[in-house]
Each structure stands twice: as structure tokens, then as C-alpha cells.
Amino acid sequence: MNDSPSRLDLLLFARRVVEQQALTSLAQLDRWIDEERRRDAERRHAEEREQQRPEWLVQYGLNRRNVESVHMGDCWAAAKSGRCRPVTREQAVDALRHQVPACTHCRRDTALGFPD
Structure with missing residues (x-):
């Protein structure tokens, strides 16, 4: 076979x-x-x-009441904090006029017409 x-x-x-x-x-x-x-x-x-993504952001303090700084919408520091809220350009300018500091990383005060 x-x-x-x-x-x-x-x-x-x-x-x-x-x-x-x-x-x-x-x-x-x-x-x-x-x-x-x-x-x-x-x-x-x-x-x-x-x-x-909003154009402008304000960062609030830990108590969520005090405004700590003004950011551009694409700022990496704002994204990391998690305590930011979107605002209009006028609100961002108003915050800077009331001595709220600008973010030291994105320096949005210069974009809004606030020199150093």
C-alpha cells in the first residue's frame, strides 16, 4: 500500500x-x-x-475666590493648574487693571497692551 x-x-x-x-x-x-x-x-x-479653547483664562486660587493670574487660552501652566475659567478679552483686561498678575510663562499682559 x-x-x-x-x-x-x-x-x-x-x-x-x-x-x-x-x-x-x-x-x-x-x-x-x-x-x-x-x-x-x-x-x-x-x-x-x-x-x-477660550482665548483668555483667569486662574483662581485654592479657595476658588481669589483671582491669581491671567493666561492665554493655550498656556501650558493654565492647563496644569486646573483652576482656570474662560473669560472674555474685556474681563482679562479688567483683571489686569485690578492688579491681577499676568502668567509669567505666557505673558498675556503684553498681548493685551499692558507693558512690564
């Missing part, structure tokens, strides 16, 4: 190998697609946040 596989057996085996490789490749492509969709969603979310 001949123990070697027939030509048909070899072709069926090759088909199973190709099918398994194709499924693996499709699964990899699906992961790449999902990752790219996630990145696109993150980019869109970041763009939306950027568009919603």
Missing part, C-alpha cells in the same frame, strides 16, 4: 494553508484599520478641543 499522500490530499492541504494565511492577514488588516480609525477619532477630538 502507498503511504504517500495523493495529489488531491496535497492540494487540499495547500488550500487549508492558504486559507489560514489569508485569515491571519485579514485579521492583521482589520487591526490596522481599527487602529487608524482610533487615531482619526483622536485627531478629530483634539481638533474639536482646539476650536473650543
